[in-house]
Each structure stands twice: as structure tokens, then as C-alpha cells.
Amino acid sequence: MMIIKEPKELQQELKRRRFEAAKQGRELTVGLVPTMGYLHEGHASLIRKARANDVVVLSIFVNPIQFGPNEDLDRYPRDAARDLALAEKECVDIVFMPEVQHMYPQPTKTKIQVEGLTSSLCGASRPGHFDGVTTVVAKLFHITKPDFAYFGMKDAQQVAVLSQMVADLNMDVQLVPCPIVRESDGMALSSRNVYLNEEQRSQALVLSASLKEAYELVQEQKSTTAAELKKLLTERIEAKPLAEIDYVEVLTFPELEPISEQTRLSDYEGDIIAALAVKFGSTRLIDNMLFQKKDVALHV
Amino acid sequence: MMIIKEPKELQQELKRRRFEAAKQGRELTVGLVPTMGYLHEGHASLIRKARANDVVVLSIFVNPIQFGPNEDLDRYPRDAARDLALAEKECVDIVFMPEVQHMYPQPTKTKIQVEGLTSSLCGASRPGHFDGVTTVVAKLFHITKPDFAYFGMKDAQQVAVLSQMVADLNMDVQLVPCPIVRESDGMALSSRNVYLNEEQRSQALVLSASLKEAYELVQEQKSTTAAELKKLLTERIEAKPLAEIDYVEVLTFPELEPISEQTRLSDYEGDIIAALAVKFGSTRLIDNMLFQKKDVALHV
Structure with a gap:
């Protein structure tokens, strides 16, 4: 399992792998599982779906721009060692684990906004949240160029917003919404x-x-x-x-x-x-x- | 010279060409020249620069979402036959010439905004103009996945705004700003x-x-x-x-x-x-x- 922190390095590595496969007449498929880490069985279920691809990329990044000023960015739970162990166990090929300075070497002036879909539910309670989500996911898509990207339906609005973005911007990626994973007592994993x-x-x-x-x-x-x-x-x-x-x-x-x-x-x-x-x-x-x-x- | 109207068709065609080249051990490079048509010598100079690539894609699309309500969208000059003749003469490989319904099968809910850089100059005079530009250029990038994209420096602010977008969103494309082309009396071509x-x-x-x-x-x-x-x-x-x-x-x-x-x-x-x-x-x-x-x- 490869661990990469630099966006450019991941972009190059995947380009190299695709080219090598193509030289042998194979079209390599890449599956991306974007997460904020502190992985649980819900994430593991996404990774398992992603294994239908030749290469599974798991991204772990607590994206600051999707948190509001009074939200839980600072205390959001993190455990890199445990995440890497789970990734290894689930046969992830590449873990993309950038620091904030790798993803935002300078404060981003560019934001992607999806109108309408972001005005209700969590978009109403968390102003700017979805702009942060669409922007970071677009970055991850540009870095990884996945054929398939896997998202849990617990964040159903996120799935709806990202689907709209992908369609509107002609992004060449297929989103795969995956069922909510629950504890035996029904509690949705989070x-x-x-x-x-x-x-x-x-x-x-x-x-x-x-x-x-x-x-x-x-x-x-x-x-x-x-x-x-x-x-x-x-x-x-x-x-x-x-x-x-x-x-x-x-x-x-x-x-x-x-x-x-x-x-x-x-x-x-x-x-x-x-x-x-x-x-x-x-x-x-x-x-x-x-x-x-x-x-x-x-x-x- | 191939003429394509459907985004998906162009995406597939370029994917096919890249794969065929890779099978033979060659990395195909694609150069994109995005235009609104009614081509002149300025556009021709961009196409000539783009010829450094294996495949030159010229897009011709009068993008409605970058025009304000009182601007010249309806009377913007168009001459498809003359444009195609110029493209042929300049050895363009693929002309991407979508209709509005191909690029916007439904009104786009997604907009890309670059803050700061868009508040002065033409951004101040033409509110929303650059959101329309960044959004359509991102669409063209996702459809074409160019290695290089060529823009005239007459629209210097556009070059600045797009460079920011490319950097902020980790887009895997190199922008090539090209000098203003002028008439013999100094008039910038437009x-x-x-x-x-x-x-x-x-x-x-x-x-x-x-x-x-x-x-x-x-x-x-x-x-x-x-x-x-x-x-x-x-x-x-x-x-x-x-x-x-x-x-x-x-x-x-x-x-x-x-x-x-x-x-x-x-x-x-x-x-x-x-x-x-x-x-x-x-x-x-x-x-x-x-x-x-x-x-x-x-x-x-």
C-alpha cells in the first residue's frame, strides 16, 4: 500500500499506472473513496465496493473549508495509525493523505457552488458547507481522475449535490451511492x-x-x-x-x-x-x- | 477534420485516441483552443501554437451564461461555414461545435466562482461574466482533458482568472497565454x-x-x-x-x-x-x- 501526501505526486503516479496498463492493452479503472478519516465499517463498505476497480484510492483529509466557524473542525476525531491499518486490511492500493498545506498551499479563491440543492437541510443549517464539499471533491477528482467514486448515503444531500455537479460540469466520473451502514441496534455509523x-x-x-x-x-x-x-x-x-x-x-x-x-x-x-x-x-x-x-x- | 457536437462523443473519441496511442507506447498530448467562433487571425495564432500537440481540438461555442441580460448574446457574430474553413486550413483535428442544448441540457445549477480577481476590470462592468467563463471552461476541460489550453492575452483578466481556477482546483492542464494579435494599424483583433x-x-x-x-x-x-x-x-x-x-x-x-x-x-x-x-x-x-x-x- 502506497501512502501519498502531494497532489501532484498522486496525479503522476496514477497517470503512470494508466499508461503502463494501456501499453499492455488494458484500460485501468480507478475507484476513489473520499473520506475525512476516523474510518469505520461504513467507510470499509465503500472500499469493498471500490475493489471492483483495478486501483482503489482512499483519500483521508479533514477539509477545513467545509466546516463553519463554530463547528467541530478542531475537535474532529483523527487517528491516522488506525485508519492506515484499516486501509491495509481492506486492500486499499493508495492512501492519499495530504496535509492542509498540500491541498491549500494558498487560501483557495475558487469555489464551486451548486444552487438550489444546497439551500435546504444541512445546507440551511451549515451555510457554505456544501461549497466546501463540492470544491474539495472537484479537487480530489482532478487529482485522481477516478472512473468511479463511492459515497455513503448517510450524507444523502451530499450525494444529490455532487451528482448535480458532475452532470453540470461534464465530469467524467460515475458516482456510486452506497447504503447506510448501521450498528446492530440501528444507529447509523458516523x-x-x-x-x-x-x-x-x-x-x-x-x-x-x-x-x-x-x-x-x-x-x-x-x-x-x-x-x-x-x-x-x-x-x-x-x-x-x-x-x-x-x-x-x-x-x-x-x-x-x-x-x-x-x-x-x-x-x-x-x-x-x-x-x-x-x-x-x-x-x-x-x-x-x-x-x-x-x-x-x-x-x- | 472531425466535427463533434455531443460532449460525451468528444470525451469518448479522445479517450479512444489516447488509449490507442498508449498501446503503441506513445503518450498522446491534446491541445485545446476554446473560442466563441467568428474566427480571426488571433484565433489562428492560438491554433498554430496548439499544433505542438498530437491532437488539436478547437471548440466553438457562444456560451450564453457569460453574457449579461443587456449584453450582445443575440447579435454576437456567427459564421460556422467560414470558421470551419479556417479550422480546416489551420489543420485542426477536431472541431467541437455543440449547440446550447448539448452544453446545457438543463439550466446549470453549478457555478465556479473565483473571488477577488473577478471584482475589478471586466468583472466589475460585467457582473457574473467570469462565473460563466470559468464554468464553461471547466466543462470544456472535463470534456476534452487537454494537456495544454491556449488563450489570447487580449482577455488578460480571463487568463488571470482561469490560471487561478486551474491552480486552486488542481486541474491537470497547462494554460498557455498567447500574445495579442493586431491589425497593421495596431487595432487588436476581436x-x-x-x-x-x-x-x-x-x-x-x-x-x-x-x-x-x-x-x-x-x-x-x-x-x-x-x-x-x-x-x-x-x-x-x-x-x-x-x-x-x-x-x-x-x-x-x-x-x-x-x-x-x-x-x-x-x-x-x-x-x-x-x-x-x-x-x-x-x-x-x-x-x-x-x-x-x-x-x-x-x-x-
Whole structure:
């Protein structure tokens, strides 16, 4: 496993490997798994998907420009040694692990903005967050030129925003959204779960539990409306004294547009997402459930 | 010469050619010349530079998103047949000539913005213009993946802005700024020159003439200040009754930052640009002169 810190070095290394393969008549495919490190089983599931490619590149970079001034950049959990051990175990070929000065040798004057999709959900709570995400992911794409890039559906809005960017800018990469990975009790895996104390973690189970209940309700009662779904989720979460709701939304996916409160979920033709962001103490957790027409909903 | 309209088709064609060359152990280089068509000798000079590459791609696309609502998008001059004849004569390999619906199958939600560099000069006069330029050039880069891309220095601010974008976003392309091409009487070539009537064109010569005078002044009198240069240019242009100044600026290049009025040009360590935008009737012309420390100034 190769560890690279310099963007130019990774760009050159992959160019060299592609050329060598082509000389032998093979088109090398590169799979990129962009992460902020502190890897867990969710990241591991992305890496395993990426193994369908000839070369798996795992990037580990806590991207400062996607954090707001009062967010958790400084205390975001890091453990390079453990991350590298996991990467090795999962057969990653190249770990790209730049420092901030490698990615931003000077403060970036260039930002990529996706309008509309970034104004709701986490975009509303975290102004500028998605500009930081799209900008760093575009950088990673330009450095790595992946054929496929793997993202977890826990950040469903991120998947929607990045898909729009890729389509709008004619980027030659295929995004692969991957299902949320959960603990056995339903808790969605997140590097930020480490912030929670025992009581907070116990109450935070309401996120996955209420989404599961919502999913089952829609399966059983075809007449369930968006408003009823939202009410159910809100009531369940509000019943937990440590929970402070940031948002509970039911939107179309991937457009992230509101649907009328009286719309029955079974009547709507496209996919619908129920998305939650809830604070426990100073820790903000997100989770979501996709209601897909083709019955491939990602079960809790 | 191949003519392609579909972004995906061009992407595939170039990928195929690169792979075929690599199979034979050759690294194919691609040179891109992005234009809005209505080609003139300035564009031809870019194409000739691009011939240093294995494949020359000329793009011809009047990009609607870089025009303001009251600008000349509708009347921008077009002549596809003449453009193709020039391209053929200059040995272009592939002409990429998409329609608006090929480049924007849906209105783009994604914009690339370069801060700072876009707030002065044409960026101040044409709000949103450079967002349109950076966005479409990024699209062209993603479609073509050029090794080198050629731009005329008449749009000096465009060169500065695109260089910043390429560096900030780790784009794997080398920008090649090329000297302004002029008529024998000094007039900088521009597709928009066709808008001028005889009297306007005659008076518009003041742009190149005053820049030449400014250049000679700085050569002769090392003590010339930025303020004196600006005054000279302004007076010469104001002496022409049909001229309406949009801006006359003396700035650092490529940072495009103001320099103090009393700075002697010969004392400043970096490069300096004198840049003009002047309207004649409804036609807005730009021109500029670079004062380079390494004595490779682009003579009028």
C-alpha cells in the first residue's frame, strides 16, 4: 500500500499506472473513496465496493473549508495509525493523505457552488458547507481522475449535490451511492458518534428507530401523507429529552424539493427522502430513509 | 477534420485516441483552443501554437451564461461555414461545435466562482461574466482533458482568472497565454470589431495607440508613475468624441491588485498591466499592455 501526501505526486503516479496498463492493452479503472478519516465499517463498505476497480484510492483529509466557524473542525476525531491499518486490511492500493498545506498551499479563491440543492437541510443549517464539499471533491477528482467514486448515503444531500455537479460540469466520473451502514441496534455509523456519552447515544437511537417506524407505516398504510410522516418523526424525536431537532424534512430525491403536506407517499412518482438532523448536546447527528419506487429502500 | 457536437462523443473519441496511442507506447498530448467562433487571425495564432500537440481540438461555442441580460448574446457574430474553413486550413483535428442544448441540457445549477480577481476590470462592468467563463471552461476541460489550453492575452483578466481556477482546483492542464494579435494599424483583433462603423473604428485606434505611447513613455522615462500612465491613457481616449470610457486601470498582473498611484512602474518588482475598456456606440472594446520585468512585453 502506497501512502501519498502531494497532489501532484498522486496525479503522476496514477497517470503512470494508466499508461503502463494501456501499453499492455488494458484500460485501468480507478475507484476513489473520499473520506475525512476516523474510518469505520461504513467507510470499509465503500472500499469493498471500490475493489471492483483495478486501483482503489482512499483519500483521508479533514477539509477545513467545509466546516463553519463554530463547528467541530478542531475537535474532529483523527487517528491516522488506525485508519492506515484499516486501509491495509481492506486492500486499499493508495492512501492519499495530504496535509492542509498540500491541498491549500494558498487560501483557495475558487469555489464551486451548486444552487438550489444546497439551500435546504444541512445546507440551511451549515451555510457554505456544501461549497466546501463540492470544491474539495472537484479537487480530489482532478487529482485522481477516478472512473468511479463511492459515497455513503448517510450524507444523502451530499450525494444529490455532487451528482448535480458532475452532470453540470461534464465530469467524467460515475458516482456510486452506497447504503447506510448501521450498528446492530440501528444507529447509523458516523465518525461523530464518538462524541456521544452513554445517555446521549441511547437516546440518539430514536433517529434510526423513528425512520424504521416511518418506513413500516408507509409499507402498511399506503395512504400515509408527507405531513403524517413528518409528524410521526417529530413526535418520536421530541419525546427524547436530550434531543434538539435541527430539521425533520420529507423531500423529493435527488431534487430535494418540498412535496405538499397532503401528498400520499405512494402516489408520488419519484423517490422521496425523510431526512433528520438532531443535536444531542453539542453533537449534531444526521440520518435518513429513502422511499424508493423500485422497492429497493435501504432498510434500517 | 472531425466535427463533434455531443460532449460525451468528444470525451469518448479522445479517450479512444489516447488509449490507442498508449498501446503503441506513445503518450498522446491534446491541445485545446476554446473560442466563441467568428474566427480571426488571433484565433489562428492560438491554433498554430496548439499544433505542438498530437491532437488539436478547437471548440466553438457562444456560451450564453457569460453574457449579461443587456449584453450582445443575440447579435454576437456567427459564421460556422467560414470558421470551419479556417479550422480546416489551420489543420485542426477536431472541431467541437455543440449547440446550447448539448452544453446545457438543463439550466446549470453549478457555478465556479473565483473571488477577488473577478471584482475589478471586466468583472466589475460585467457582473457574473467570469462565473460563466470559468464554468464553461471547466466543462470544456472535463470534456476534452487537454494537456495544454491556449488563450489570447487580449482577455488578460480571463487568463488571470482561469490560471487561478486551474491552480486552486488542481486541474491537470497547462494554460498557455498567447500574445495579442493586431491589425497593421495596431487595432487588436476581436470578433466584435465587426460591429464598428468606419468612424468608430478610426477613433478606436486610440486604444492601441495610447497603450503604445504609454509603453514607450515607460521605456524612456523610468520615473513614470502609475498615476501618470493612467492620466496619459485617459486623456488620449477622452480626446476622441465617440469614446466612452468603461475603465482605464493600472494593476499588478496576474493578481490584478491596485498599485499606489505614486509607484514608479520601474520600481515595482512584479508585472503590471494597463487595461482599457471603452465603448464606441454600443460596442465595448478591450485592450491591454503588459509591462513585464523580463523585458518580453507584448509590443503593439
